[in-house]
Amino acid sequence: MISDFQPSKETQTMRAGPSQEDIRRHNLGALLRHVHLGGPISRAELTSRMGLNRSTIMALTSDLTAAGLVREELPRETGRAGRPSLVVRPESARVYVFAFDVGPDRLAVARVGLGGVILDRREAARTRGPFELEEIVGALSGFARQMRRRTRADTVCVGVAAAVSGGVRKGDGVVRFGPNLLAEEVPFGEELGRRLGLGLPVSVGNDANLGALAEHSRGVGVNVRDLIYLHGDVGIGGGIIAGGHLLGGHDGYGGEVGHMVVNPGGRACGCGSHGCLEAEVGERALLELAGRYGEGQQGRDAVRAVVEAADRGDIVAQEALARVGDWLGLGVANLVNVFNPEMVVFGGMLREVYLSTAAQVRSRLATNAMAPQRERLRLRTSALGDAATLVGAAELAFAHVLADPLEVLARVTG
Template sequence: MSGPPTAGTRPDEVRRHNRTALLRRLHVGGPCTRAELAAELGLNRSTIKALVDGLADAGVVVEQVSAKRTGAGRPSLLVLPQPRSLWVLAVDVGVEQTTVAAVGFGGEVLGTRGWTLPRGAGTPDDLLAKIGTACRRLAERIGSEPVGVGVSVPGVVRRDGYVHEAPNLHWEGVPVGERLSAALHRPVLVGNDAELGALAEHTRGIASDTADMVFVSVDVGVGGGVISERAALRGSGGYVGELGHMVVRPGGRPCYCGCRGCWETEIGEDALCRALGLPEGSPREAVVGELRALAGEPQAALSRLREFTDWLGIGLINIVNLLGPQLVVLGDLLAALPEAVVDEAAETVRELSLVSRAVGGIRIVASPLGKEAKIIGAAELAFQQALAG
């Protein structure tokens, strides 16, 4: 959340700032009383009353008596966000599955549409047209227009929504934001899938109270999202987070990027299939099923995934040494790893990372949001802009 308005700020800017802060609090934190809003946001009660009354008149919130009574006197009224009053479209473009969701104010999912495709099948034009149709049908079902659109793509994404490269989709130079904006007649925000996974965990997941964290995503490829001092670290042009292309094994397997021995070749989906004794390119359900079968057998899991765990630990050491996060969240397929494997990799980092030994307390955990992280992140990307308007 942004800081307080500076001296000399116009009254209308102050009101807009306060309204945005209130909307963000209700969207992320859920229902609360006016008194709680005043205390948390540092605003006086008359300001909160004016803001809440305005939102109630617009149908964005309603107030009702809390079921919990504390003491005598007039009961406190809860301010509740109304999901259908403000809603966004969230799109997760996966390598094998695409999902479109309508997400309401407060985070409630109002409807979804999804479909699967063979890896790399279909052209960008075909997929974007299908996404546009799914978005319009969801809007028709809800009976109103979205206030924003957010899209997650597994590739190198420029700030303006131009996908420089999405190799596992076989995309190159695709202006996703521009094309979907033209199809839907509204601005569309596009982000890298791992970057949006980090946003989801920081907003609604295990990293909500953490200022500095890294989200590591393993799908077909490997990516990362970085939150630094509670803000996304994006770098020049937005191209930050290609953690899968750290070279960890010089002379190792060739990677599509042109290098050999990238981290992606050692812990990506195909590498995990090899470690589990499955054919490369096996269905996601088969991979997750094998991992779940090992969940209750820690020694078997460590034995079977020994080399995979070693390479996972080596990459995490590099990440911790470079970025010094408080928390590393393992997402997508890594979220399905047996607990013993995650603990072993975390112990390796504690023992061998210089930064971890110096700072202490760096946690490495599996994502509680799992496969939902990217669609949640796409929704939150859209809400960030919509609630600030």
């Protein structure tokens, strides 16, 4: 007598159903997505997973093979009698994207092949200070040029995306705010696209949003439809997957959980407010509480030094971590009440902080999160580590290809 309340359904689907051409495009994308995210897979397995018949799968793989996106091979060994099913593999060495990551302390670039293989990667330390657009875009595009020189002639770049530690406006890649990059109203996507000169659009996303996408696609949160990724760098960012969708918000600034006030009247925050999660849990709070702020050390090494000191029995470091962990726990409890996620993932420097303060975090959850909301909750650390934001940028760059594989390939090779 009881049916589901299906809250994640699109509440207003009033457009007409898809055409035959839409369906073919969808199926090509869906097949390519299987190969891209799951790796080599037999035609037989695709038939079963996609619920399509063998001849349709054969037609789709033929189209993708002809476009040079996948290739089909006999499996090495089957262990079974009879004709083995052909295995479909992504053309990882041929088809790639450029992924960029701009954080407070580093610039990173990767050339990532279809299937998520990091083919090449460069990184440079960045000195904290004003956001020098020309200098940053110059360094990033310089790395990309070096990498391109080393590629074979038959390779093809199908997309470009960048993760930025800041709020990025939906639609034009402008970094509206980035207190920890000292960036404001920076036309980053446009400028990077111009300097790269590849004739490709540059998608730009918030780094924690893209970290969430990465953990959901290839990390600890595969198949988790309700996931919160908390990213600690200098500040605290968030990326939220709700019902299988990345929560973007009206203008693209969704997930700024670092500026949720957890302690009214608390520490001053770079955003101008007080007592934000970022102000109570970010790098500066930890270092100040540990009596190590301004000692010359900063960034991930400085955070690790506090954790190591606490492990060695340093009382001040232990108390600093306990305090930060307590606020982190309150922030997580609030998010658990609001979102009822299946999983919360701690990434960036929050990985280290969470591992040292799990007791405080769990205690806050027990006190401040409602029991039904937390009873099936899993707390995890990032599986992708420091690569999460870069991997997420690569997934964003591939999104166009997966939405319409043949059109994109025709355009870039055309």
